[in-house]
Amino acid sequence: MSTPILSAKNITQRFGAFTAVNNVSVSFAAGKLAAIIGPNGAGKSTLFNVLSGAFAPTAGEIAFDGKDITGVAQHEFARRGIAKSFQITNLFPQLTARENVRVAVQMRYSRFAIFTPRAKFTEWADLADALLERVGLADRRDRLARDLAHGEQRCLEIAMALACEPKLLLLDEPTAGMSPEETMVMMQLIRALANERTVILVEHKMKLVMGLCERIIVLHHGELLAEGTPDEIRSNADVKRVYLGQGPSK
Amino acid sequence: MKPFIALVTRHRVLAVIAFLLVFPLIMPYSALAVNVLIFGLFAVGLNVLFGYTGLLSFGHAAFLGVGGYLTGISMLSFGLPWWLALPIGVIASALVGLVMGWLAIRTRGIYFSMVTLALAQCVYFIFYKAERWTGGENGLRGIKVEPVQMGGLTFDLLNPLTKYYFILAFVALALWFVSRLLASPFGAVMETIRENEKRAAACGFDVARSKLLAFVLSAAICGLAGGLRALHLSIVPIDSLHYLTSGQAIMMCLLGGMGTFFGPFVGAAAFLLIEEGATNFTSHWQLVTGVVFIVFVLFFPKGIWGSLLERMKRS
Numbered sequence: 001m002s003t004p005i006l007s008a009k010n011i012t013q014r015f016g017a018f019t020a021v022n023n024v025s026v027s028f029a030a031g032k033l034a035a036i037i038g039p040n041g042a043g044k045s046t047l048f049n050v051l052s053g054a055f056a057p058t059a060g061e062i063a064f065d066g067k068d069i070t071g072v073a074q075h076e077f078a079r080r081g082i083a084k085s086f087q088i089t090n091l092f093p094q095l096t097a098r099e100n101v102r103v104a105v106q107m108r109y110s111r112f113a114i115f116t117p118r119a120k121f122t123e124w125a126d127l128a129d130a131l132l133e134r135v136g137l138a139d140r141r142d143r144l145a146r147d148l149a150h151g152e153q154r155c156l157e158i159a160m161a162l163a164c165e166p167k168l169l170l171l172d173e174p175t176a177g178m179s180p181e182e183t184m185v186m187m188q189l190i191r192a193l194a195n196e197r198t199v200i201l202v203e204h205k206m207k208l209v210m211g212l213c214e215r216i217i218v219l220h221h222g223e224l225l226a227e228g229t230p231d232e233i234r235s236n237a238d239v240k241r242v243y244l245g246q247g248p249s250k
Numbered sequence: 251m252k253p254f255i256a257l258v259t260r261h262r263v264l265a266v267i268a269f270l271l272v273f274p275l276i277m278p279y280s281a282l283a284v285n286v287l288i289f290g291l292f293a294v295g296l297n298v299l300f301g302y303t304g305l306l307s308f309g310h311a312a313f314l315g316v317g318g319y320l321t322g323i324s325m326l327s328f329g330l331p332w333w334l335a336l337p338i339g340v341i342a343s344a345l346v347g348l349v350m351g352w353l354a355i356r357t358r359g360i361y362f363s364m365v366t367l368a369l370a371q372c373v374y375f376i377f378y379k380a381e382r383w384t385g386g387e388n389g390l391r392g393i394k395v396e397p398v399q400m401g402g403l404t405f406d407l408l409n410p411l412t413k414y415y416f417i418l419a420f421v422a423l424a425l426w427f428v429s430r431l432l433a434s435p436f437g438a439v440m441e442t443i444r445e446n447e448k449r450a451a452a453c454g455f456d457v458a459r460s461k462l463l464a465f466v467l468s469a470a471i472c473g474l475a476g477g478l479r480a481l482h483l484s485i486v487p488i489d490s491l492h493y494l495t496s497g498q499a500i501m502m503c504l505l506g507g508m509g510t511f512f513g514p515f516v517g518a519a520a521f522l523l524i525e526e527g528a529t530n531f532t533s534h535w536q537l538v539t540g541v542v543f544i545v546f547v548l549f550f551p552k553g554i555w556g557s558l559l560e561r562m563k564r565s
């Protein structure tokens with residue numbers, strides 16, 4: 001395997017006395033669509049937060065594109081090409097959909113310019129429009145983010161994450177709370193996005209990732225339980241015991 | 251009504267200045283109009299941080315005070331002309347803002363407000379104790395502004411109306427700057443921080459540095475208000491550093507409509523007019539402003555101007 005785009009070595013994350021993630025090492029190959037799954041409380045979201053820079057791990061190292069990024073500030077992640085979408089919809093609620101994306105696009109060009117009118121940079125708005133088109137929100141662009149339907153808000157999240165032209169896209173339960181129709185649309189979108197870049201999702205809908213991903217990482221009680229292709233995971237006895245054995249997944 | 255609103259919104263600086271040009275003519279006396287102008291600018295400065303960046307500072311009196319004191323001290327102790335003293339006041343305010351902001355942005359929410367309050371109290375006591383420079387409890391007295399010569403014209407600042415228009419020139423300049431700031435790319439960053447700090451960081455914005463820049467700019471604008479006030483009153487009262495002054499700016503912002511361009515002026519005018527009217531009847535004028543404030547927070551959370559804008563947009 002060539003150098004992985006993202007590799008995490010011996011990640012441990014403690015919150016006080018509680019160990020949410022314990023000594024997990026994973027790496028992700030460039031250009032692949034991978035998923036981190038596990039039952040509730042397995043430490044998926046914690047691992048996601050460490051990989052996406054929301055907090056620095058208690059112990060362990062993360063490298064992106066061969067460079068160490070352990071403990072780097074959150075905003076640096078976006079600038080280096082790691083974008084994320086949040087599990088709980090996390091937008092700028094009182095701004096329009098277009099402004100949400102436009103400001104995310106702006107980050108690449110201007111962060112501290114205090115005197116030039118931003119309306120002059122029409123190319124930012126054009127880029128934003130193209131991204132909204134991409135996620136199917138072109139006709140909703142003048143709505144306030146808070147007025148969009150839940151599924152639309154999730155799509156807007158993705159458009160914003162794409163705005164920094166990430167090499168790596170991290171999605172935390174992108175289909176959480178979505179209707180089956182919306183889930184289908186989102187899955188198609190994720191598949192299309194994965195053709196152009198590395199995508200890692202955190203999910204607990206087992207069925208969804210089985211049909212979608214090339215590689216699956218299973219966490220249980222904060223530890224790495226198994227990793228492999230969907231077929232390998234499906235036939236793995238440990239996974240069956242802790243995950244599939246507990247009845248149908250949500 | 252809509253085209254009118256659109257016009258005013260597009261040319262907000264011109265609209266505000268046009269209003270302020272005729273404003274003293276509808277006020278009972280010019281000194282009150284000057285007060286509205288100065289406190290309006292003070293509230294505009296706070297609004298940059300509070301209304302647009304979403305950070306509630308309880309310590310902005312520090313900037314009004316430092317701007318005033320440093321302008322005054324430069325003139326009295328160093329004999330500098332007003333046009334040099336005023337920028338010194340503004341820069342000093344910005345520097346104090348840099349230190350206060352640097353310490354305060356480490357905290358969030360109520361803790362941010364408390365830290366700004368505590369630091370502003372420190373500034374208050376430093377100026378209170380440095381009697382030799384500041385006059386201590388009595389305030390800084392005896393600031394004199396000679397008639398200003400400009401392009402062959404003489405402006406005598408002892409004439410209240412002349413003084414009003416002289417100060418308006420600086421306020422207009424500051425408003426133009428604030429308008430540019432809000433329309434700039436950085437203005438968008440400030441709004442994203444108000445809306446959702448976590449997402450702003452995930453988008454790649456350095457939230458801490460952006461907050462600090464907003465804090466310093468806000469402090470500088472309030473410093474200008476303070477410097478102008480020193481020229482206006484010829485003294486710098488120690489109250490200008492008092493926490494009640496910080497509270498007044500917050501009340502003006504909320505009363506007028508935080509996060510709107512013209513709101514702080516409306517708030518300042520409303521506050522000072524109520525104070526003016528109420529003191530004619532009772533020495534407990536705070537009771538009246540307090541009740542008005544509560545009514546607005548409860549029933550018109552967008553403030554006078556904010557509610558008006560909303561109503562006009564709907565009709």
